[in-house]
Structures are given as structure tokens and as C-alpha cells.
Amino acid sequence: MEKVRVSAVSYTNTLPFIYGLQHSAVIDQIALSLDVPSMCAHKLIHDEADLGIVPVAALLDLPNAEIISDYCLGATGAVNSVFIFSEKPIGEVDTIRLDSQSRTSNGLAQVLLRHYWKRDVTILAEGAADAYVEIGDRTFGKQQAHSYAYDLALYWQKFTGLPFTFAAWVANKPLQPSFVHAFNVALSYGLAHRDVIIGQLPPRLDFDYRQYLMEHIDYQYNEEKKKAVTLFLKLMKTLDHAPISS
Numbered sequence: 001m002e003k004v005r006v007s008a009v010s011y012t013n014t015l016p017f018i019y020g021l022q023h024s025a026v027i028d029q030i031a032l033s034l035d036v037p038s039m040c041a042h043k044l045i046h047d048e049a050d051l052g053i054v055p056v057a058a059l060l061d062l063p064n065a066e067i068i069s070d071y072c073l074g075a076t077g078a079v080n081s082v083f084i085f086s087e088k089p090i091g092e093v094d095t096i097r098l099d100s101q102s103r104t105s106n107g108l109a110q111v112l113l114r115h116y117w118k119r120d121v122t123i124l125a126e127g128a129a130d131a132y133v134e135i136g137d138r139t140f141g142k143q144q145a146h147s148y149a150y151d152l153a154l155y156w157q158k159f160t161g162l163p164f165t166f167a168a169w170v171a172n173k174p175l176q177p178s179f180v181h182a183f184n185v186a187l188s189y190g191l192a193h194r195d196v197i198i199g200q201l202p203p204r205l206d207f208d209y210r211q212y213l214m215e216h217i218d219y220q221y222n223e224e225k226k227k228a229v230t231l232f233l234k235l236m237k238t239l240d241h242a243p244i245s246s
């Protein structure tokens, strides 16, 4: 049988899922690649993968997408790895640079700037800017390095009262129900073994892996997070610029 091509995010936040897959028989049924989130989206959109943990912003480009899991990469309040960093307060920011590794957070930054902070800023893909979006492990311990660090999941919660979903397990074609079941059991196994994963990470003084993987990243894709996706996609459509095309 052909292997299911799976694209998973290459950041620490996805390690529990990878651990679960690697400790399950389902690993023999998949061809697993680790990619930055924008590449996960690209692979699903261009049919270079069948299943992936896909930035939800890319659902707008995936007409046949099906979310196949009750697990996601989300947050209820601060996530601690998705920021706008700046040396000026947001009210004085005129230009912002996006993160080429992101789809969702680039969109979220623009949604919040427009609808929450009521700012009309120039969006740049590269080059110098007043502020920049950054996601993933590169942000760990960086909050102190900047005058202002806006945690985007926290500001989304202030804006909407909802948790946020950054990425969900999305298939771009129908998959065997027995495979989907085994895949979800493996994900759940990984989440139940976060203690083991945390124990294997090199200790660092400027970042608390335990708090990140046990509290900040909220893995349950529940009704509130579904509501957040629906609202986020609606707000994304109000933006003039697509974040960064894939």
C-alpha cells in the first residue's frame, strides 16, 4: 500500500505529535517530512503531501480540506512563541515585516493591526521595518531583547474572548477511516508522554519548555477553537493583502 505523505511542523511545539507517531505502528504507513509551517501549507496546496499540520490560514486555499483530528497547535491566552517584536509601541508602528515561515500568524498580525489596534500599516515581506512578526523556536527567550513583544494569541483572546488555532491536522483528500483512527491514537499517545519529551530537551535558562508544552500550547481542537478558526478566516478575507503567497 502507498504510504500517506505527512508534513509536520519542524518546531518544538510539534515534538509530542512526532513522538507519538514514532512510537506507533502507524509510522510504517506514512512518509513523514518535517517542514516550516508555510512549507506544510505549500505541500498540501500543491498535492506534495496528503496530510499535514497545516496553518489554518491556508484553509482558504484548500477547497477539499478536511480537518481529521481533535488535536491542533493552539493556545488559550498567551502562546509564548508567536510575536510582533518592536522597538516602538504598536500605536506608532507604520511598517511591519512578516515571517516567511508563517501563514497563520502573518494573517493574525494583520487582522489584529486592522481590527483590534485599528492601525493601517504597510506590510513588507522583507527588509527593514518598524516591527516584525516571528514564530516558532527562533522566538524562544527573545522577549527581553526587544522594547515591545506582543504575544499574538494573547491579543486575539483580548479581542475576541476566544482561544486560537494556529494549525490543524488537515487532509487534502479522503483517507482510510482506520488509518485516521490509528493516526489520532498515535497523536494522543505522544501528548500523554510530554514528560518524556521535556526530559530529553536541553535545559535553557531563558525558556521554560515544560510550561510551553504543558500549558502554553493548547493541543485540544475543541468547539471554541473551531469557532476561532471560522472567525479568523472571516476576518482574513477582510484584508487587502494576502499574507505571503505559497
Ligand SMILES: C=C(O[C@@H]1C=C(C(=O)O)C=C[C@H]1O)C(=O)O
Binding pocket: 009, 011, 013, 037, 038, 054, 055, 056, 073, 079, 081, 082, 101, 102, 103, 104, 105, 106, 135, 136, 137, 166, 167
Ligand atoms: C505557536 C506556533 O504556531 C505556529 C504558527 C503557524 C503559522 O503562523 O502559520 C503555524 C504552525 C504553528 O507552528 C509557533 O510556531 O510558534
